[in-house]
Amino acid sequence: MTKKYEFPKGFLWGGATAANQFEGGYDEGGRGLNLADVLPGGKSRLKLLSQSGFDFEIDKEKYVYPNHLGIDFYHRYKEDIALFAEMGFKTFRMSIAWSRIFPNGDELEPNEEGLAFYDRVFDELHKYGIEPLVTLAHYETPLHLIKEYGGWKNRKLVEFFDRYVETVFTRYKDKVKYWLTFNEINGATHMPLFGLGFSATSDELRLQESFQGLHHQFVASAKAVQLAHEIIPDSQVGCMLIYAPVYSYDSNPENAMHALEESRLFNNFCGDIHVRGEYPKFSHRFFKENLIQIEMEDGDLEMIKEGTVDFISFSYYMSRTDKKHKTPEEIGQGNLIGGVKNPFLEASDWGWEIDPEGLRVALNELYDRYQLPLIVVENGLGAYDKVEEDGSVHDDYRIDYLRSHIKAMGEAIEDGVELFGYTSWGCIDLVSASTGEMSKRYGYIYVDLDDEGNGTLARSKKKSFHWYQNVIKTNGEEL
Numbered sequence: 001m002t003k004k005y006e007f008p009k010g011f012l013w014g015g016a017t018a019a020n021q022f023e024g025g026y027d028e029g030g031r032g033l034n035l036a037d038v039l040p041g042g043k044s045r046l047k048l049l050s051q052s053g054f055d056f057e058i059d060k061e062k063y064v065y066p067n068h069l070g071i072d073f074y075h076r077y078k079e080d081i082a083l084f085a086e087m088g089f090k091t092f093r094m095s096i097a098w099s100r101i102f103p104n105g106d107e108l109e110p111n112e113e114g115l116a117f118y119d120r121v122f123d124e125l126h127k128y129g130i131e132p133l134v135t136l137a138h139y140e141t142p143l144h145l146i147k148e149y150g151g152w153k154n155r156k157l158v159e160f161f162d163r164y165v166e167t168v169f170t171r172y173k174d175k176v177k178y179w180l181t182f183n184e185i186n187g188a189t190h191m192p193l194f195g196l197g198f199s200a201t202s203d204e205l206r207l208q209e210s211f212q213g214l215h216h217q218f219v220a221s222a223k224a225v226q227l228a229h230e231i232i233p234d235s236q237v238g239c240m241l242i243y244a245p246v247y248s249y250d251s252n253p254e255n256a257m258h259a260l261e262e263s264r265l266f267n268n269f270c271g272d273i274h275v276r277g278e279y280p281k282f283s284h285r286f287f288k289e290n291l292i293q294i295e296m297e298d299g300d301l302e303m304i305k306e307g308t309v310d311f312i313s314f315s316y317y318m319s320r321t322d323k324k325h326k327t328p329e330e331i332g333q334g335n336l337i338g339g340v341k342n343p344f345l346e347a348s349d350w351g352w353e354i355d356p357e358g359l360r361v362a363l364n365e366l367y368d369r370y371q372l373p374l375i376v377v378e379n380g381l382g383a384y385d386k387v388e389e390d391g392s393v394h395d396d397y398r399i400d401y402l403r404s405h406i407k408a409m410g411e412a413i414e415d416g417v418e419l420f421g422y423t424s425w426g427c428i429d430l431v432s433a434s435t436g437e438m439s440k441r442y443g444y445i446y447v448d449l450d451d452e453g454n455g456t457l458a459r460s461k462k463k464s465f466h467w468y469q470n471v472i473k474t475n476g477e478e479l
């Protein structure tokens, strides 16, 4: 007999997106440019993202810029939200594009047209009883702040961010209760460009600059938590981590210690600061050995202590397997976030190792460490979809992936983990963050658009649409 899982009553089932990857309307409504607008589409993006010296210019002769159009949610939000409602979404994760509210990022007054757009989106969600879950910063630092100030390396961004969050909290206080501060904040040391809005000056300075930028974000996040509680008394603010459990490659104790160290630094460092309000002790040794010196202002540590989060949200796509000494052949064989190939796991077409059990590990590790409510706000399979002649998409591979991960969540709940929601990534096909491709699809809803920007943008339901609709209807009993 198939095992049935018991998800808590009121579990927040839904889907997740980010403004820069699906909104489009990049030059409409008074919006300013942001980081994603200068990222080209295609495989060259990943290379540009990881090297130093990116110039932040748009070169349309050489590249396509898929984030400019996204999937045109800016004009089609009513149709899209109606489809989310038809699936039964209880919540919808989206981000506010900072540069729609403050086009340059450093103005004193917000852009009314931008504010009005999100009013319309939130109203439309509430019309169907869908609770918005809003990320304040999802890889979309205003371009002006990058070019003029050097991104989050610069302390000034704390002040600008503070003004932006106060504006949106005040404006949407009756419409949005759940907020997230910085998307995948701990990804910053791997790719500072995305989260911190700068490309490291050199490989030698990468760690120093990234941890300084992160410190500014910790202060900004803590301020945001405090502000939210003041302005919206019933609000809940979470941090957002990219979580990848680290497995030791084998039982060699030095590999076990290495896995532990890597996991602490990648998975726990930011979480410890957000949740416990303190730099963890292990970071002192790491900073000393890597000659990292963080400039702080008086009051920063108090602010961080007082602005701890109410819950933890995280993305889960893969685990990581690692060993202390890698052979030259093993280097680069692991996942996007490093390590070595895990012989027990299959990978997606983009080489991301598929590991549902790792999600159960992640949930247990996080809950054991923090005892705060958890929500999985990203998870899913990026895959090539084939449209049949009749227009249907039989994405059984996606259903299998999601089913196995939802089962892992069910197991974790039985383990005692307090999990209150699940928003799978890219519930409607959108532009991939790492490659800028449309063909890396995650959605339940197909969008007719290719990597070059050709297509009608028409929406259609995939097989997984109906499957997820039933999952929500049965509160996870029928998978």
Ligand code: BG6
Binding pocket: 018, 021, 183, 184, 242, 315, 378, 382, 425, 431, 432, 433, 434, 435, 440
């Ligand atoms: C997460 C990001 O890292 O992964 C999303 O928060 C991103 O923005 C998602 O889209 C999936 O990654 P990708 O590169 O397949 O789009």
